[in-house]
Amino acid sequence: MPVAVVTDSTAYLPAGLAAERGIRVVPLEVRLGDRSGRDGDDIGPAELITALADKTLAVHTSRPTPAAFVDVYREALDAGATGVVSVHLSRELSGTWDAARLAAEEVGPDRVRIVDSRAVAMGLGYAVLAACDAADAGADGADVEDAAADVASRCRVFFSVDNLERLRRGGRIGAAAALFGTALAVKPLLHLSEGRIMPLEKVRTSARAAQRLLDLAVAAAGEGADLAVHHLGAAARAEDLAARLRERLPSAARLLVSEVGAVIGAHAGQGLLGIVVVPRRAAPDAGPDAAPVVDQGSRAGDGTAEAGVAER
Template sequence: MPDSALDPRSAAVTERADRATDPEGAEDTAPDGAEAPADAAGRAGAEEVAGRVAVVTDSTADLPSSLAGAVRVVPLEVRLGDRVVRDGVDIGPGELSAAIADRRLDVQTSRPTPEAFAETYRDLLAAGASAVVSVHLSRELSGTWDAARLAAEEVDPGRVRVVDSRALGMGLGFAVLAADRAAAEGADPADVEAAAAAVAARCRVIFCVDELDRLRRGGRIGTAAAVLGTVLAVKPLLHLVDGRITALEKVRTSARATQRLVEHAVAAAGAEADLAVHHLGVPERAEELADRLAERLPASPRPVVSEISAVIGAHVGNGALGVVVVPRA
């Protein structure tokens, strides 16, 4: 989601993500009992990118290490009271969920610094990467894309490309995986960027939240929408439109919200799609949603299921449930 300082078709995509425990807002923390994001600090595995285009993303992509391959992940930050942690490195969804429940503890998020991106880009180029394609969450939601752009201009604008996915979560993650697959197959920087952009353009991100006020305070939705959800006790379904969070429809119950998530996802998927289910603190509802999607879309791989990153979770709050749909071309 926007930060307060706050952006495949391969068989690997069919894997189920291990349950992570964290989401964007101040800086990263290590996930509790979750599969750590691969190369979250952006340092290990430099040999994997020698002679090819390197792909970089940020921690809001929610990429489990089992899928990430050679992708470098630069963490955003989460502030828990007076403690600052790196998303996906120092904090997991479980700790974040507890912090959100403790309303005495202020939870905020922030983008990575341009220096963090510049260090990653220099590291990859020094390791032999021919170029870097850096794909990030929507610039409408975060300053992450802008920080990456500033770093690219400083390091080498001719060899570092920065892409606004206009998505988040596995909407961003699927675009990153497509870029990494193209890079591994020897594509040039323009084609790697195009692979990410093509997937991002087909992506639908649809979700519901229990705590609209967090999105309002973070500037992600307007005051009127937040008041509507609180006063009328409705559960708005939200989606991303041109990279912005927009109201889709209103429902009265969690059961109805899940049903409408299924119906919207099935309508968006077409004959076959890559799918992901994200949640914060509601694993049973997430598994139910994944089961229903698998039943309704038998030609598609089973959805990747994971808890959202600490940065995203800080904005959507406990009880958030969503689906990402990328129809296959």
């Protein structure tokens, strides 16, 4: 049996693909007031949007427990996997990576390898699929890990939100960065840099934000890139952006369109629009921003602030 590939629910892989490829998914948790559930399984974007509209309802998210990862790792190994490669959203945004690291130490760091994608959504998802491709081809654990890390190192994530308040309250950006998007009628554009959410530009309208996302993605993509368009409660805008991407980048290898789930949506808010770009090879201006961190369970993870909408 090949190396088993594990990820978390924030990869937002297309429906049915994880089961088809044998990818094990450990869900994060979401709490809407008194109701708790698993991201994607029990609580999806529609329920989240309804909850966000209720200003009196507290919305929180939380990482999986190390025990949840231990169960999945042992199940895979007991089923005959020669090892496990577990690929997760940026540890700068979540305690999920650290929970996986703790689980790997318990199960055996020689058998479980942990990769920090320094990304979210299909930035994570494409790294997971690369790991799965390598595992299916018979690669050993080190090579499967390298395949995920290679894709993660080339990933760029650009996105716009209606405002930065939820990201600030959740500790995903600092107070100084939050001031970037406080002016009326300003749409902040952000990106991931070394796994962290950083301000990039600000524009005046949603239409201009979509245009700038398009331009940034085209500049980063080159020939044969993998792409994904994500949104929360903005399906028409996402489909329009995807159509324009297809026109500008007809050589794209893959272009997926999907709504993010409750965990990412809880922090970004309704109106999120984003593009994930994985160039075939590193874009000239990509620099080290998306360089991944790989771990065999030996290094300590970092903490993440918890406030308002929080995830640990």
